[in-house]
Amino acid sequence: MSVAYDDRAPRSDELLYRQPPHNIELEQALIGCLLLNNESIARLPDALKPDHFFAPLHRRLYEAVWAAHSKGHLATPLTLKTQFELDPDFRELGGFAYLVRLVEDVPNVRSIEQFGQAIVDLATRRELITLGEALINDAYDSPLDHTPSHQIEAAERALYGLAEPSKRGGGFKSFRAAAAEALRTAEYARKTRGGVPGVVTGFRKLDDKLGGMQNSDLLILAGRPGMGKTALATNMAVNAARAKLNDPEEGGTVAFFSLEMSAEQLATRIISEVAEIPLWEIRRGKVESRDFGRLIEAVTLLENLPLYIDDSPGLSVGQVAARARRMARDKKIGLDMIVIDYLQLLEGSPGKRFDNRVAEVSDITKNLKGLAKELNIPVLALAQLSRGVDARDDKRPVLSDLRESGSIEQDADAVMFVFREEYYHKSREPDHSDPEWPKWFEKMNRIGGKAEVLIEKHRHGPTGSVKLAFDGNFTRFDNLADDDELPERH
Numbered sequence: 001m002s003v004a005y006d007d008r009a010p011r012s013d014e015l016l017y018r019q020p021p022h023n024i025e026l027e028q029a030l031i032g033c034l035l036l037n038n039e040s041i042a043r044l045p046d047a048l049k050p051d052h053f054f055a056p057l058h059r060r061l062y063e064a065v066w067a068a069h070s071k072g073h074l075a076t077p078l079t080l081k082t083q084f085e086l087d088p089d090f091r092e093l094g095g096f097a098y099l100v101r102l103v104e105d106v107p108n109v110r111s112i113e114q115f116g117q118a119i120v121d122l123a124t125r126r127e128l129i130t131l132g133e134a135l136i137n138d139a140y141d142s143p144l145d146h147t148p149s150h151q152i153e154a155a156e157r158a159l160y161g162l163a164e165p166s167k168r169g170g171g172f173k174s175f176r177a178a179a180a181e182a183l184r185t186a187e188y189a190r191k192t193r194g195g196v197p198g199v200v201t202g203f204r205k206l207d208d209k210l211g212g213m214q215n216s217d218l219l220i221l222a223g224r225p226g227m228g229k230t231a232l233a234t235n236m237a238v239n240a241a242r243a244k245l246n247d248p249e250e251g252g253t254v255a256f257f258s259l260e261m262s263a264e265q266l267a268t269r270i271i272s273e274v275a276e277i278p279l280w281e282i283r284r285g286k287v288e289s290r291d292f293g294r295l296i297e298a299v300t301l302l303e304n305l306p307l308y309i310d311d312s313p314g315l316s317v318g319q320v321a322a323r324a325r326r327m328a329r330d331k332k333i334g335l336d337m338i339v340i341d342y343l344q345l346l347e348g349s350p351g352k353r354f355d356n357r358v359a360e361v362s363d364i365t366k367n368l369k370g371l372a373k374e375l376n377i378p379v380l381a382l383a384q385l386s387r388g389v390d391a392r393d394d395k396r397p398v399l400s401d402l403r404e405s406g407s408i409e410q411d412a413d414a415v416m417f418v419f420r421e422e423y424y425h426k427s428r429e430p431d432h433s434d435p436e437w438p439k440w441f442e443k444m445n446r447i448g449g450k451a452e453v454l455i456e457k458h459r460h461g462p463t464g465s466v467k468l469a470f471d472g473n474f475t476r477f478d479n480l481a482d483d484d485e486l487p488e489r490h
Contacts, residue, residue: 020054020125020126020129021122021125021126021129022054022055022122022126023054023118023119023122024054024055024058026115026118026119026122027053027054027055027058027119028058028102028105029105029106029107029111029115030062030112030115030116030119031058031061031062031065031102032102032103032104032105032106033106033109033111033112033115034062034065034075034112035065035075035076035077035080035099035102035103036103036106036109037109038065038068038069038074038075040109040112041065041066041069043112043113043116044112044113044116045113045116045117045120047120048116048117048119048120050062050063050066051123052119052120052122052123053119053123054122054123054126056089057087057089057090057093060084060087061080061084064080064083064084065080077096077099077100077102077103078096080099081095081096081099124162127162128162131155131158131159131162135151135155138151138154139151149319150318152322153316153318153319153321153322154318156322156325156326157318157321157322157325198210198211198212198213198214198215198217198378199212199213199214199240199243199250199251199252199336199337199377199378200212200213200239200240200243200250200251201213201236201239201240202235202236202238202239202240202242202243203236203239203453203466203468203477203478203479204479205466205467205479206453206466206468209455209458209461209462209464209466210414210455210458210460210461211460211461213236213240213337213378213380214378214413214460215372215376215377215378216372216373216376216377216378217372217378217379217413217414217459217460218365218368218369218372218378218379218381218411218412218413219378219379219380219381219412219413219414219415219416220343220381220382220383220402220408220412220414220415220416221233221380221381221382221383221416221417221418222382222383222384222385222397222401222402222415222416222417222418223385223397223417223418223419224384224385224389224390224397225384226420226423227418227419227420227423227451228418228420228451228470228475228477229342229382229418230260230261230341230342230382231269231475231476231477232418232451232453232468232477233339233341233380233382234256234266234269234270234273234339234475235273235476235477236339236380237254237256237307237337237339237380238270238273238274238302238305238307239251240252240254240336240337241253241254241305241306241307242305244306244336245304245305245306251306251336252306252336252337252377253306253307253308253333253334253335253336253337254306254307254308254336254337254338254339255308255310255323255324255327255335255337255338255339256307256308256309256310256338256339256341257310257312257315257320257338257339257340257341258309258310258311258341259311259312259313259314259315259340259341259342259345259346260341260342260345261311261341262311263309263310263311266309266311267309268282268283269475270302271295271298271299271302272474272475273474273475273476274298274301274302275291275294275295275297275298276294276474277291277294277295277474278473278474279473279474279475282295306333308327308333310323314345314347315346315347316346316347316348316349317346317347317348317349317363317364317367317368318349318367320338320340320346320368320371321367321371324338324371324375325374325375328375328377335375335377336377337377337378337379337380338371338372338375338377338378338379338380339380339381339382340368340379340380340381340382341382342381342382342383342384343361343364343365343368343381343382343383343384343408344361344383344384346364347360347364348360348361348363348364349363349367358407361407361408362407362411365381365407365408365410365411365412366407366411368381368411369411369412369413383402383408385397385401385402385417386401386402388401389401395419395421395424396417396419396454397417397419397454397456398456399415399456399457401417402415409457412457413458413459413460414455414457414458414459414460415455415456415457416453416454416455416456417453417454417456418451418452418453419451419452419453419454420450420451420452420470421447421450421452422444422447422448422449422450422451422470425440425443425444425447426444428440429444449469449470449471450467450468450469450470450480451467451468451469451470451477452465452466452467452468453465453466453468467480468480
């Protein structure tokens with residue numbers, strides 16, 4: 001390209017520094033291609049934005065061509081002359097004559113895609129330099145409460161944004177594009193998945209209600225201690241991971257953040273469920289020799305499960321996000337679903353000061369919802385309920401029973417409660433000589449081994465109740481043959 005562009009000769013004190021990566025000739029070639037044939041704009045990479053141009057004038061010229069094309073107008077040197085005649089940079093470079101030379105010196109219009117990608121790559125290199133400089137400055141001047149781990153999290157978040165530009169948000173999306181995407185999802189669900197577009201939970205009626213655990217959704221699974229929320233979440237994670245082994249489109253690779261239980265304890269639960277050997281027998285070494293073979297078979301069956309457990313205690317929501325991004329970036333592993341056990345054990349964003357725990361939980365739920373959208377996967381977070389449930393005659397939880405409930409309820413796409421009436425009824429057993437005992441026993445037979453998942457909020461569909469079977473020996477939930485549901489509430 002023969003057109004000269006004043007690249008602002010550096011002052012003497014700037015000669016010590018290298019110029020940031022850029023290629024003025026490439027930018028000139030791309031602008032020339034667009035002015036020669038406006039329709040070639042459709043062949044440019046989606047990632048290319050005005051800010052990717054190094055020369056400020058080229059940035060403004062690119063924006064002007066885009067604006068004209070979007071309105072169905074023609075962008076030529078003649079039309080742009082009027083628009084830019086008062087622009088000092090434009091006048092300094094020769095005005096209309098500069099645009100004419102850009103068109104005359106176009107090397108090859110068919111190369112516009114390569115030009116565009118090269119400009120994006122150079123801009124990314126400049127962003128990396130800026131990020132690196134900021135990292136160095138922060139390390140030198142970081143305040144005492146901004147620990148190195150906090151700085152690493154911030155750097156990872158910024159690097160992930162550069163590595164995955166599509167996750168950073170590409171601005172507005174036309175309704176036509178969004179509608180086409182929605183139609184593809186609906187058609188795919190109708191043809192291949194029986195109406196379950198999300199990651200399967202393995203529980204038929206729950207999948208019917210939720211449509212599976214859908215991408216970009218934050219789902220809350222809450223319950224009082226003893227209800228089995230960890231067991232249910234573990235079952236869901238294992239079901240999703242096992243489904244992926246059979247059908248990658250239906251199941252998913254799962255990251256399980258276990259803040260309360262060690263990885264070994266969680267694995268023991270899963271092995272107990274699959275081997276059908278009571279958990280207490282495994283933990284106390286009471287497994288009979290004849291049953292040990294089942295234990296080995298279960299481990300063999302599960303060893304290739306795409307389920308990854310992080311049992312680090314005291315994680316912040318920023319650390320969870322950083323580790324999830326790292327896993328999602330690993331092409332050999334990938335990431336389709338996150339489980340967090342449990343939400344109230346997470347810490348808020350590093351470096352932030354919170355007036356109270358409610359504000360901190362609000363920060364956590366907002367960040368988890370943001371992570372679900374950013375990675376475009378479902379995030380299932382467990383939550384504790386307040387003790388007020390136990391004080392009531394009716395033990396069925398409601399939304400207001402969530403600890404720090406306002407932010408959790410607001411940010412979640414679905415809120416579910418695990419409820420086992422059997423747990424409370426068992427504690428009320430009267431003496432066998434009591435006239436009430438037969439009535440207690442009859443009810444115990446009726447509700448024993450059963451659980452309910454109460455869907456109290458569902459942004460995309462109906463609420464209601466789903467009944468499941470529960471086996472405490474193996475801490476396992478299962479589909480119930482007579483799985484009736486309460487009437488749907490829309």
